[in-house]
Amino acid sequence: MSTGTADSARGEFASLLRGLRGRAGLSQEELAHRAGLSVRAVADMERGRTRGPQRRTVAALVAALAPGEAGAEALERAAAGGRPRPRATPAAPAGLRLPRDVGDFTARDADLARLRALAVDPGTGDPPVVLVTGQPGLGKTAFAVRAAHGLAERYPDGQLAVDLHGTRTPPADPREVLLVLLRACGIAENTVPQDTEGRADLFRTVAAERRMLLLLDDAADEDQLRPLLPAAGPVLTLVTSRNALTGLEGAHRFSLGVLRREESVALFSRVIGPERVAAEAQAARDLADLCGQLPLAVRIAAQRLAARPQERLARLAAQLADEGRRLDALRAGDLQVRATFALSYGLLDPLARRVLRRATLAAGPDFSPQTAALLAGTTLREAERCAEELADRGLLQPDPAAERYRFHDLLRLFAAEQLAEDDPAGLARAQETTALWTLARATAAALHFDPERSPAGDPDRATAPHGTEEARSWLEEERAQWLDALGRALADGHHREVLDTAEAMHWFSDRAQEWEQWARVFLDSVAAARALGSRRDEAVHLNYLAWAYNLCVRDPASGLATARAALAVAREVGDLLQEGWAHGYGAGALQRLGRHEEAETWLEESADCHRRNPAPQARLAELSTLNALGAHLRSMGRAGEALDLHRRSEALCRVGIPGQSAELLALYRDNTFHHLARDLGGLERWAEAEPLLRRALVGFETAGMAAWSEPVRLDLAITLRRLGRSAEARAMLEAARRGLAEQSHPRQAEAELELMEAIRSGS
Structure with missing residues (x-):
């Protein structure tokens, strides 16, 4: 269309619109309100400043003015005369044609089917925009190209592809991209506005009349993308980006993952x-x-x-x-994984780059923003911001439920290579600072479970866990991190910190007996005690280690050897309490090795040590030893003798122990109830056993002691079966089987057998 023809059409439309508004008796403001347009838009149209308004704009004006059929047709003809007429374009220019589809493209069938369904029925009146995102190397472009080729027949007016260079510096300028798109649509360059807004408006006008597919590959951000998106018409826009583009409104999001x-x-x-x-x-x-x-x-x-x-x-x-x-x-x-990652890394600001590369020093499969902050030497708030940005850019994978992040394996290798940018001495200081901070937090968290001490010494009270539930969550989530910190602190010579952390873990370890890592914890603490020259601490932590070998690692040979070492050190320093514990842990190992007579002797010696010790702590130890000796006798078929011993334990619980908390004594009492009930079961006095088991179960559940409550649940289920209460017993057996399996408890096989027998017998 010539410039003169376009000007004439604009003048005709303006004159018609002014006349129709006058006959309707409306001001520009009133017409704008009725038509849902801006007053400025109406004024520009009446002054001939608007190039051929779009059909939906004309339709809105007709609805507001009600000019009759003839008036409506005249208004549309005048508007159409002012719209730009594209030149004939049988095919897109070579630079804008769809890239070649990959013949061996694999997988993504479900996502492709979803995208095809969206093209058939977008669900809204707006032209659909499909945003394909994900980390570098996921094949976002290949996916979009495969989808575009598969849908090409639905878009006979053209398929255009533009590389927006979002991973380059600088990315493509939307103003220049719009010029390329308009020329591809047949618009003469001398009729294209100079400003971005004008070009965007013209492109939307052209696109609104076409059934076209637009592939915008490698978008940088929302500001680059928004001017390029059609506002009306049957256009499908496919966008790929390494960034999440969370600010983009109304897009249908496809977040690709790794292959199976x-x-x-x-x-x-x-x-x-x-x-x-x-x-x-x-x-x-x-x-x-x-x-x-x-x-x-x-x-x-x-x-x-x-x-x-x-x-x-x-x-x-x-x-x-x-x-x-x-x-x-x-x-x-020219295909390189490293180069692909480097494009994204190069676009990060210096702090985000430091957070990314130093996060590779975190232990375990994932890490928290707090760990990232410590390693990067920045604030928690800045680390949180960087982690979110890195996740949005596909460089970290956020946990769907918790504020934690992980690397793809190859991205971790790439990011770790970038540690060469850091000063080695600075890295060592950051790791040491992180380790000591983490140990201080771990120590304070573990003390929530110590009935004799209160939590203290957390390095950041504002973010410190409150109560046992939060403390346990932190200790579990950060297990790999504080275990690594323990080893690093030991290597760096922070022996007192290692010993303090391990000591604080003593009571918590009883609640997480399924963790094999307790052997590693107490190996480190034994080494720290030896480095400090503290023989008493060495005896204490050798006993903790013997416990871990027996119950957590289930290595009774190592448990026995460690108990013997603890016994030798305890005798050397004259520590009767640790001598008694060493006998007890040695007895447990001997029992597991099938050396039952020796085990009984060691238990009797343990009880004798504690009985001769006047310290209040020895009373608790005596309770434990009497219970263990009774359990051993019961396992040897001597349930009556076991019952007598456990009655002695019960008497000690009733008398109480000066200086010990009610919470701690309740645990010992409930443990004694459990033993008494098992003795009574061994004597087939099931009715007497049931109430004791129920009391023990409630006590352990209230204290959060799953390692103790689940065996009680199993014994209660067995008792109920023997009492003929089949339905109740079976439900409890199923619950016990699940609970014991979660802990990899040695009695889970017993639970399986009991449940199978109950099913077979119908009881």
């Missing part, structure tokens, strides 16, 4: 052939795992193998198994 192992193996098969994969099936699975199921990494490995048809898959798997060589090996021509 079988999908990765399928991609290998498509690239190098199923026969080659079948010949080394395990190596193919290993390769998939070593690539972290990341599509880019899997494709690179596959294409390397395709270029070397004689190379064995196992050879490449062996190369990738070396973490130091893995990223070097994951390159094929």
